[in-house]
Amino acid sequence: MVVDEARSGSGRVEYEFGQVVVEEPRVEWTSNCGNCATALALYAAQQGYGMQDGEQIRVQLVNTRTDLVLDAAIALRGAEVPNSGDAMVPGVTHPGVPVRLEFGRESWTSKGGSIMPTGVAREQVMVGSYRATASVIDAGTPAVFVDGADLDLHSGADGFEEQLTALVDPLRDARRDIQGRVARWATDLGEAIPKIGVVVPAASGSNVDVIVRMLSMDKLHPAIGITSAVAVAAASAIEESVVATCLGDRAEGPKLRIGTAAGAVDVIRVRDDDAQLVAVEVVRSARRIADARIHLPSEVRASEPGWSAR
Secondary structure, three states, X not given: OEEEEEOOOOOEXXXXXXXXXXXXXXEEOOOOOHHHHHHHHHHHHHOOOOEEEOOEEEEEEEEOOOOOEEEEEEEOEOOEOOOOOOEOOOXXXXXXXXXXXXXXXXXXXXOOOOOOOOOOOOEEEEEOOEEEEEEEEEEOEEEEEEEHHHHOOOOOOOOHHXXXXXXXXXXXXXXXXXXXXXXXXXXXXXXXXXXXXXXXXXXXXXXXXXXXXXXXXXXXXXXXXXXXXXXXXXXXXXXXXXXXXXXXXXXXXXXXXXXXXXXXXXXXXXXXXXXXXXXXXXXXXXXXXXXXXXXXXXXXXXXXXXXXXO
């Protein structure tokens, strides 16, 4: 993540997020990351880029590559921005400062895209030998949600995680198939977008509303990316989507509890007076652990269009 522009007290930070491809010397610039945005929000507040609003600092984060705009809020402690806190989130081993992120409907879809990139709420995709129903959603991040029941996956069943692990390669192939169906994705068949995952109804008596297992960069995510969680929340409001079908009449209120391998992730669905979903709020945590300066050779930066040695 690189900060492009930030002015003291402006309340606005422009940045670029790059997804590093682990197995190849390549960076993809087409996606968003909620966890990195959380860290940037805390950094911006500590550097004085935010705007004070009562007992909190607000920061507007703008990804100049995708046009996603996030509104972040961090509570002050003794009139100062804290560097430590007791907020815990699934998949993270240490507590941190709570950071509230709001993804608004006006900017959560990728630049030039539609919330339903294929034009329909449900379509068919092959996952190995299974013909499955899937929903393609672009909110927070482009994501494909596959109905787990079509893959013989059922929450609470013995061997659920093992069955899912065996489906990783077929899910990768299904992601490529969907990727090729959307013109603006097909021109750059990278790994960052779309994400793909499996959705199954929560077991009776569960403390979550729906079970989701996502792949990120073609590997099983240990929890769920925040942008993927936003896509789940957005899909829950789309009639006949895989997520809405798996939810049924659960989670009719604002809070949606997403069950992941690491625990429950809570998101808040904000609706207007007409009951239309207008934003999704998530609380994450961040903490500053080091200050460092990295010196890059100018030719490294020059290889990416738009970069200049600074």
